[in-house]
Amino acid sequence: MRFKITAAIIALLGVTLTPTVALAHPKVVSAKPAPNAKAARTKVVTLTFSERLTPKMSAATLVMTGMPGMANHAPMKMAGVTSKVAANGKSLVLTSAKPLATGTYRVDWAVVGADAHRVTGTHSFSIT
Numbered sequence: 001m002r003f004k005i006t007a008a009i010i011a012l013l014g015v016t017l018t019p020t021v022a023l024a025h026p027k028v029v030s031a032k033p034a035p036n037a038k039a040a041r042t043k044v045v046t047l048t049f050s051e052r053l054t055p056k057m058s059a060a061t062l063v064m065t066g067m068p069g070m071a072n073h074a075p076m077k078m079a080g081v082t083s084k085v086a087a088n089g090k091s092l093v094l095t096s097a098k099p100l101a102t103g104t105y106r107v108d109w110a111v112v113g114a115d116a117h118r119v120t121g122t123h124s125f126s127i128t
């Protein structure tokens, strides 16, 4: 419970404190797993943005940034992960062929919204 509240506050701060470059740029409004969450094993990561995305110009990659018992884990791009804009037009869905192993991960995303500018960002979480 305490963790969920902390995660919610962190998520809220992240949204509030993100500098606004221009009002029209897409930004992440929700994510599953949530930002910095310790999530159960999954094959799917979903980032939902504040506006509709241009599917052809919007994609993400998944990078493993840490593994239990392995110090100085170099960021490793995960093979077998695809990304796609969902039917709602606002969610970018990453799907892994295999359930993600225990460790820490970072999504590197790049999307294009209504104003045609490319916007990039990252989203971090861990799998327990």
Ligand SMILES: [Cu+2]
Residues within 6 Å of the ligand: 022, 024, 025, 115, 116, 117
């Ligand atoms: Cu723009």
